[in-house]
Amino acid sequence: QVQLVESGGGSVQAGGSLRLSCAASGYTYSTYCMAWFRQAPGKEREGVAAIDSDGSTAYAEGVKGRFTISGDNAKNTLYLQMSDLKPEDTAMYFCAVDRRRCLPLVAAGKLPLEVDFSYWGQGTQVTVSP
Numbered sequence: 684q685v686q687l688v689e690s691g692g693g694s695v696q697a698g699g700s701l702r703l704s705c706a707a708s709g710y711t712y713s714t715y716c717m718a719w720f721r722q723a724p725g726k727e728r729e730g731v732a733a734i735d736s737d738g739s740t741a742y743a744e745g746v747k748g749r750f751t752i753s754g755d756n757a758k759n760t761l762y763l764q765m766s767d768l769k770p771e772d773t774a775m776y777f778c779a780v781d782r783r784r785c786l787p788l789v790a791a792g793k794l795p796l797e798v799d800f801s802y803w804g805q806g807t808q809v810t811v812s813p
Contacts, residue, residue, distance in 0.1 A: 684709050685707065685708070685709045685710045685780065685801075685802040686707070686708045686709055686802075687705055687706070687707050687778050687779070687780060687802055687803060687804035687805075688705070688706045688708075688804055688805070689703060689704065689705050689776065689777065689778050689804040689805065689806060689807040690703070690704050690705075690706070690807055691703040691704045691807060692776060692807030692808045692809045693808075693809070693810070694810040694811075694812065695768055695809075695810075695811055695812070696811070696812050696813075697768060697769055697770055697811055697812065697813055698767060698768065699768050699811070700764070700765060700766045700767075700768065701765045701768065701809060702762060702763070702764050702765070703719070703762065703763040703765065703776055703778075703807060703809075704760055704761070704762055705717075705719075705760065705761040705762070705763075705778030705804055706758075706759065706760050707759045707760065707761065707780060708759065710759065710780060710802075712782040713736070714736045714782060714783075714784050715735075715736045715780055715781065715782060715784070716733060716734070716735055716736070716780070716781050716783060716784055716785035716786075716789075716795060716799070716800075717733065717734050717752075717754060717761045717778065717779065717780045718730060718731070718732065718733035718734070718752075718778070718779050718780075718785075718794065718795060718800065719731040719732050719733075719752060719761075719763045719776055719777070719778055719779075720776070720777045720778075720779060720797065721772075721774035721775065721776045721777070721809075722774055722775050722777070722806075723771075723773060723774040723775075726774075728777070728797060729743065730743055730794035730795065730796070730797075731743050731746055731750065731763070731776070731794075732746065732750055732751075732752035732763060732794070733752065733785055733788070733789050733794050733795055734752045734753070734754055734761070734789070735784050735785050735786040735789050735790075736784060737784075737786060739786055739789045739790050740752050740789060741788065741789035741791075741792050741793060741794050742794075743794060745771075746765075746772075749765065749766050749767045749768075750763060750764065750765050750766070751763070751764040752764075761778055761780075763776070763778075765809070768809075768811045769811060770811050770812065770813050771811075772809060772811050773809060773810050773811050774808075774809060775806040775807070775808050775809075776806060776807050776808075776809055777803055777804055777805075777806045778803070778804045779797075779800035779802060779803045779804070780800065780801070780802045781795075781799055781800045781801045781802065782801070783799070785799065
């Protein structure tokens, strides 16, 4: 059974940085698409960044240049390095994985949708104060 556990969230001031981690267990496939989503109170969940198993990445327009998604296959861990955080980045952040690759999408700079993912973590809260 695939399990995803996020960590690294917290409270920071605007301009600060955080690194989120997503530890995966029970995932035995050699290919994947992994992504970070976020959901702010009263808003729908939205895609933030995605990475295909070949290393290709894509980002939401509002986080380009500030966030970096990466993966460590040896540690089965997905990361999201967030810099220059803004109050509008405040949300619950979720990681997700699916065995189906998302290369065509991310290569075109587009993010996969929620429905494209089979497995989800429980989320980690990020709060950015002005």
